[in-house]
Each structure stands twice: as structure tokens, then as C-alpha cells.
Amino acid sequence: MISTLVSLLSLGAFQFTLALPTAPSAGCTRELLQAHTDTYIAAQTAGDPSALLAIASPNLIYTEDFVARNLSKGVLTTPLHINHNRSILDTTQCATYTELIITSATTPRVIGTQLRFSPGSGAQLLQAESLVTQPGDWGFNATGALYYASREDGLWTPIPTPDQDSRQVIQAAADAYLDLFNDPTVKVPWGTPCDRLEGSFYTGNFSATDSCNVGVPSGVNIFNRKYVIDEVLGTVDCLVTFGTRPDSHEFRVEKGKIRFVHTLTVMRNVTAY
Ligand SMILES: *[C@@H]1O[C@H](CO)[C@@H](O)[C@H](O)[C@H]1NC(C)=O
Ligand SMILES: *[C@@H]1O[C@H](CO)[C@@H](O)[C@H](O)[C@H]1NC(C)=O
Ligand SMILES: *[C@@H]1O[C@H](CO)[C@@H](O)[C@H](O)[C@H]1NC(C)=O
Ligand SMILES: *[C@@H]1O[C@H](CO)[C@@H](O)[C@H](O)[C@H]1NC(C)=O
Ligand SMILES: *[C@@H]1O[C@H](CO)[C@@H](O)[C@H](O)[C@H]1NC(C)=O
Numbered sequence: 001m002i003s004t005l006v007s008l009l010s011l012g013a014f015q016f017t018l019a020l021p022t023a024p025s026a027g028c029t030r031e032l033l034q035a036h037t038d039t040y041i042a043a044q045t046a047g048d049p050s051a052l053l054a055i056a057s058p059n060l061i062y063t064e065d066f067v068a069r070n071l072s073k074g075v076l077t078t079p080l081h082i083n084h085n086r087s088i089l090d091t092t093q094c095a096t097y098t099e100l101i102i103t104s105a106t107t108p109r110v111i112g113t114q115l116r117f118s119p120g121s122g123a124q125l126l127q128a129e130s131l132v133t134q135p136g137d138w139g140f141n142a143t144g145a146l147y148y149a150s151r152e153d154g155l156w157t158p159i160p161t162p163d164q165d166s167r168q169v170i171q172a173a174a175d176a177y178l179d180l181f182n183d184p185t186v187k188v189p190w191g192t193p194c195d196r197l198e199g200s201f202y203t204g205n206f207s208a209t210d211s212c213n214v215g216v217p218s219g220v221n222i223f224n225r226k227y228v229i230d231e232v233l234g235t236v237d238c239l240v241t242f243g244t245r246p247d248s249h250e251f252r253v254e255k256g257k258i259r260f261v262h263t264l265t266v267m268r269n270v271t272a273y
Contacts, residue, residue, distance in 0.1 A: 045081070052076065063130070075111065094118065174253070196262075248263060
């Protein structure tokens with residue numbers, strides 16, 4: 001790119017008409033992605049998607065529970081008081097994942113949302129996919145989810161740079177876990193302690209020996225995996241088809257080993273979209 005500009009400039013033709021940028025473009029930074037998740041959370045709180053629509057591509061792909069919807073008519077039009085939120089930021093793909101817990105008596109929800117922005121600049125929202133779990137979904141109890149997720153506050157913190165895993169290592173840990181459901185011979189890099197929050201079910205008791213290796217259903221193919229990976233937080237979210245269900249599996253990985261798993265499973269079959 002620079003050499004192309006230099007060679008163009010050396011031709012002389014553009015010397016007086018080509019203004020070189022004074023600073024590199026901001027690109028897809030953590031700051032930008034954080035601002036986007038703030039916009040998303042504010043939109044859900046207000047029940048007003050207009051700030052997201054303002055940055056959305058005209059060709060925005062929006063789904064709820066893997067069903068194509070109009071963003072202007074979906075869950076973002078319902079004001080929801082958010083009791084807990086946690087986001088991960090993927091500057092490589094220019095994407096984010098946010099977990100929202102809403103304990104409202106009338107509209108309790110636990111929502112997981114992947115947002116994908118234009119590569120490089122991050123200026124435009126290209127795709128938004130939400131799983132909106134509610135009473136009747138797998139293990140749903142927003143009060144319980146809030147209790148456990150809040151107890152983990154302070155444990156999903158930034159990992160010091162020398163200890164950060166590569167994207168490949170983080171994804172491989174998630175893939176091993178997801179593969180286990182269809183192949184009991186897979187070696188999963190279990191960490192200790194490790195806890196799984198599935199809906200509102202929690203596998204541990206906050207002891208140093210908590211283990212995630214407490215069994216998974218067998219014969220479940222987990223496919224259509226869509227990843228958001230944050231090396232700083234050592235976390236990957238996978239939106240997947242879990243057998244037949246829309247599902248999110250989010251993993252905190254430390255030094256290659258799984259420490260926390262959060263899952264959302266919508267009790268409805270995936271339909272094509
Ligand atoms: C989405 O809904 C809004 C509000 O009703 C409407 O203006 C817009 O045309 C719809 N978009 C699509 C793609 O149907
Ligand atoms: C989201 O969580 C952060 C702490 O992680 C908190 O400071 C912020 O107020 C929360 N936002 C909302 C809308 O609750
Ligand atoms: C949800 O969990 C809370 C806290 O564990 C419990 O008090 C409540 O009874 C549960 N609600 C339902 C509907 O099971
Ligand atoms: C936590 O659970 C383990 C089994 O996973 C059990 O051995 C231990 O006694 C429990 N600890 C407490 C404090 O309940
Ligand atoms: C969902 O899919 C399963 C397996 O294909 C099927 O047995 C079940 O009837 C379906 N349920 C609904 C609600 O469509």
C-alpha cells in the first residue's frame with residue numbers, strides 16, 4: 001500500500017492533488033468495539049434500536065434465535081432493565097459478543113448477542129444475531145443466572161499479555177469441548193477449578209476443586225459454529241446449532257485450559273434462514 005503510494009507519487013502526476021492522510025485510520029480497536037457494545041446495551045435498555053440502525057448496513061442480517069427478523073421489530077424495541085452485562089471484543093474479526101441478564105418479573109431474559117462490523121474500519125454493523133432465552137428455555141431462571149454470573153465477576157478479567165493464549169488455542173479448547181458431545185474420545189483441556197453455568201444450572205460450588213468434567217450428553221452434533229474470540233479476555237463465544245437447538249457456548253480459557261463455560265439454549269428447533 002505504502003509502496004504503491006510512493007510509486008504513484010514518484011510519477012509526479014498526483015503530487016498536488018493527492019492528500020496523504022495525516023493519521024492512520026482508527027480501524028477496529030477495542031475502544032471502537034466497546035463503544036459499539038455500549039450502544040447495543042443502551043439500545044436494549046431504552047427499547048429503542050435507532051442508534052444501532054444508524055450504524056447498520058442497508059443489508060444488515062439480523063436474527064433472533066436463528067430466525068431472520070427486522071431489527072426495528074425485535075427484542076430491541078422492548079425496554080429491559082439490565083441487571084448484568086459482560087462483553088468480549090474480537091478486533092481480528094471486528095465482532096463482539098454480549099451476555100445480558102434481565103431479572104424483570106414480567107420479562108425475565110438472558111440474551112446472548114454476536115455483532116459483526118465491517119472489517120477493518122468497524123464503521124458499519126453488518127450482522128447481529130441474538131439468542132433471547134426466556135421461561136421455558138433450557139434451565140431458564142434469570143435470577144439464578146444472575147446469582148452465579150455475578151459470583152464470577154472479577155474472574156473474567158483481562159489476562160496479562162505474556163499469559164495470553166492465541167486465537168487458535170482458545171478456539172481449540174472450545175472445539176474440543178463441543179466435539180466431546182459427539183465423540184467421547186476427544187481430549188478436552190480441563191482447567192481447575194472449572195464451572196459451567198447452563199441456563200441457571202451451575203456445576204460447581206465455588207471450591208478449588210470444581211470440575212467441568214462432570215459429563216455431557218452423548219450423540220449431539222454441535223455444528224454451524226460461529227466464533228467471536230477475545231485473546232485479552234481469553235474468551236470465545238460460539239453460536240451453534242446444538243443438535244437441533246439454537247445455542248450459545250461461551251468459554252473462558254486460561255493457559256489453554258477451560259475455566260468457565262456459559263451456555264444458552266433455546267428450546268426451539270433451528271429453522272433455515
Ligand atoms: C423494518 O421495519 C421498519 C419499521 O416498520 C420498516 O420501516 C422497514 O422497512 C423494515 N425493513 C425491512 C427490511 O423490512
Ligand atoms: C454493564 O456492566 C458494567 C460493568 O461490567 C457496568 O459498569 C455498566 O453499568 C453495565 N451497564 C448497564 C447498562 O447495566
Ligand atoms: C429461580 O432461582 C431463584 C434463586 O435460586 C429461586 O429463588 C426461584 O424460586 C427460582 N424461580 C423459579 C421459577 O424456579
Ligand atoms: C463442593 O463439591 C465437591 C464435589 O464436587 C464436594 O466434594 C465438596 O465437599 C463441596 N464443597 C462444599 C464447600 O460444599
Ligand atoms: C424438533 O426436531 C426434533 C428432531 O428432529 C423433532 O423430533 C421434534 O418434533 C421437533 N420439534 C418441533 C417443535 O418442531
